[in-house]
Amino acid sequence: MVGWSHLPPEIKQHVVKKLDFMSRHSLKSTSYTDRQIVNSTPLKIPRVRFGHKDGRCLIVIYTGVEQFLRWELFDEGDGVTLQRSENCYDTAEFKRMTIQKANSLQMGINIMSNLLAHESIKIDVFEWDIPCENEEEAEERMLKIIEYSNGKKFRVSEILSNSNPGCGIISTYSYFICCEVRELKTLYVASSDINIFPHKTVEFKTVTDEVSYGVICILYEELDEIDELPEDAFEEIGKHEDVKFSCAIEREVTAERTPAQQPTRSEENGFIKLTYTTECGKYITKMFPNDEQFIKNQLVVSFSS
């Protein structure tokens, strides 16, 4: 009878392309030949989140819309308790196991490395959430992560780290366990007192390509605050030798969808301001005149000439 083993490698690859993430991993563990087939079939993962705090570790691999794999690890005595779930937050559905003589950070990095650190797998966004009190603690944590990753590297397009005193260290050291990184973002979020919208989000982004540049992105509820943006924020970014341009983007967050509107342009105090509306809200982008054309090309809205 014709079976899986009789199919030529190129047809097996067609099947592997349609496997969900964990089935792909299971197939990899069946035989040498199938491991080779899986490893030769590229896979893109939209987002991976890794967090570690106070002896608790969280790994979430987002594989599609409302599709994710989630591991939670807790240090308990000299071992680790592990909970695994798939597309579900119901704790009754979690699979649990305990591993002796391990710690959550080491086990978490091991799980991630085994599943994701392979040249066939490309992660679009790798989110690091490792809150630290200070830079020394962050450095110590990152050195341990590098040690536990055992030389394996993740292929990542964008690294995103949250705001904390050690975020600079995390961003820098993450290059030792990630490769092919094109964007590095640090996100600062402040919540509002009156609603669930982020009151303020500041994002610093570095892109490593033919040109490197920095972008400050600021989201306020009130659009008039963009004028309070200190000019030295631009100058600070401009000091970096790789930074080719900078801009500030301000967004009015609304619960309702807004109709898209063509941008209007104005000049104020040596800056160019573009005001436009998309379905996600109203935006004002502020930039130096020299950066205008480049930034227009980067924005999602189209500009009529």
Place this chain on the structure above:
Amino acid sequence: MSVENAPVVDVDEAAIPVEKKMYYRFESNDKKEFRVSELAIQQSETLNRLVEAMGYTSEDVENKPAIAIENIDGKTLKLVFQWCEHHKGEAIPVDDGSVPKIVEIPEFDAKLMDIDNGLLFKLIWAADYLNIVQLLNVSCKKVANMAQGKTPAQLRRVYLLPSDEEDEAAKRAAQEAQDPRAREVEEEFEERKRQGGNSFF
């Protein structure tokens, strides 16, 4: 349209519909003949190119022998042509390189592929050979769905997979079968052992 009503017919089973459209005749390796519409053939890049190159007229189709498809049996070819007739005129998907590939299996296809695994793998093979992109997509998706939520041990049972050891043994056997000198050396070694020699050298 149900699977049963798909307009692929065995020549000896049903009357040929009288239509102006051209129906090509194909023959499987177990000598079963099928009539397939010109539009349905377009789903197969291989067959489409073949009939284009042959340049048959309606008279040629009737008077010349059926086009032989040597390496596909009648049971599989019937499924292939049923699928092509049902999906005739549909656009052929272009691979956008995305992985994992999102594929929906339509109801008709699901019913058509409600078959044993052996026949399903033959269908995949045929879809690949005849270069029918969407049939290959849905049939591979069906095989991929069989793996969903399975552990490696369960997958071995579902796909009838060999273990690493069996895999290695099969590879060795295949190499030996391909290398006549290796087989000669092995036979000579066995012969010397029978004659009482302790060592080959």
